Amino acid sequence: MEVLSPRIRTVWIIVGVLISAVVGTAVGLAPTEEYIEAPLGVLVFVGLLVVLGFYQFLRYRNWGFEVQEDAVYIEHGVLVRVKKVVPFVRIQHIDSRRGPVERATGLATLVIYTAGSRGADVSIPGLKPERADELREKLRELAIENEESIEDAV
């Protein structure tokens, strides 16, 4: 099972810090009647940070994928554990994507599209750009190869 680039952890944790900061500030500034508000905000911030930090740690630990003989296998999820099997024959197209955050951190996301009603957005985040491109090429070849061997069988 291939793991994501450890750098994605940093991104996720920064996101966690930002969320905690925003919520903490909002709570801290909320008008209450009597006592000083700041400690409550700080408390929320710290609490959220711990929870989210733990969550992101688990999230990273649970993420894994593998290019197997007939399909891409993906495992992820903390509260809801998900195991997905995307057969090569069903791959319609593959994107490697780099948003602003991803460019800044030197990461990329691979998105695999199928015609499935809910599996249309199978994405693998936190890949090194070279690895994402490599995977994209490999999957493209595998998809075409399988397409040729099993034609007309939609």
Added chain:
Amino acid sequence: MAPEVSKLHPVSVLYRTVRQLGRISFVVFLFFFGGTDVIEQFSAVVVGIFAVVVGFIIVLIWQVAYYQRFEYEITDDTFDIRSGVISRRNRQIPLRRIQNVDVTENVLHRLLGIAQVNIETAGGNQSEANLRYVGEDTARQIQRDVRRRKRELSGEEVTEVEGDEEEAGQKLYEISGKELVLLSTFSIDFRLVAFAFFILSFVPPERFEEFVGFPIDVSAVPVIVLGLFIAVVLWIIGFGTSFSRYYGFVLRRVDDTLGYERGLFNRYSGSIPLDKIQTYTLSENVLKRRFGYSTLGVETAGYSPTQSSQQGSETAVPFAKKDRVMRLAVKIGNVEKPEFTLPPKRARRRYAVRYTLILGALAGVLYLADLFTSPPEWYLPLFALPLAPVAAHLKWRNRGYYLGDDYVATRNGFWNRKTAMLPYYRVQNIIESSTVLQRRWRIATVTVDTAGSSGLRDDEARAVDVGFDDAEMIREEVRGKLQESLVKRRAEVLRERRETEGTWLDTVARESPEARERNEDDTENDDGAERKDT
């Protein structure tokens, strides 16, 4: 056959005018009668009528022009439509791409003898073109023509049928009077009734007078009476809807498409290409199950004949005895009769625990509310506790999964049980998921996903709450069977291709001059080949 240019039905001009006017006059009336203070009442009416008359003439002229400028034509390989009064539009739809021609008529259309024709193509969730409106017979004729031309194009032998083409298709199912009445009778949505009862049980009895207007003593009886009343009303609505919807339902098979017709007031006819069907579903609510009836639906990919919000789900057999429904499913799609494996017993325990907790929580909430207001007795929900194990058992009993040779099937739901059956070669991907709570019971849910028009379906194939080992087994089994079935299908396609090529080569060989000479001596061989062709 010489292509001929056709026009819409003349009555459509009038119909469209009145319809459009109806929309416009609404605005006009709002405008004129909105502020009555400004103009005198009398003059307002005159102006209003005048505006409507002028509007009518303008719209009529426009519609006549539309009619004059609208032409359609079925050529050898396209369906052409030329339309537009000011900006012209010329549309050619290749017949090959047309999936089907649907005919819709509402009550007014039927009185006027006109029908709307929708031309559907693969891909895209909108009609490729509409004809509003043509004569009823013309609509059927268009359906027939397109179907025949398509067959001619695909090089298939055209079996010319004299008279009504309706007979050309093989009639698979026709709803009988008894079935229609039973179907309508059983069409009550129990969830609504249960919900109505549930809500009612929270209304304090002394409030009934305000709500209903008839004075009833404070007791438990009126709750039940009122509940029954609501149930009856809901039932009558359900009855009427189903009755008019499925009146005269006929399912036919014409070549590789299923065609259906239905409706009492609004008449629909549509078709479903067999190779677009992803999933077959059986829906059986409690009553249907009790009396051994079932409903067969088909789920198509990215395409819905009626374009309703049904998410590409179409009823193939609205109501019939279960074994007949299964036979039809076998006939249509070679569906395998599933034999279900139930989820593990611990899933049942889980439901019992869940229902108990829900009832407990409800009582708790009511108890807390009791401190501030005076709602009904807080302990009422606790009386339902003995029902929790029963409900859990029923929920558990009606779940299940089946892995066959060619089909995978799943089943869920007590009030309205849905069974989804799909061939392995339709599988798009497989998703196994388990929530925190599910993991505590070591169970998981496996969803077998197919190509679909939308993700908002409640009849997708989901093996819910199966044990961890089973979940993994299902995942791997479906995955393996998908590859197997694809290889099988590929072999079939190749064989078919080789066969068609074979006959083509035979024909060439037979018709070449040397072959003809040879065949004159060898007539027996020739006969053999001919027999094979026809």
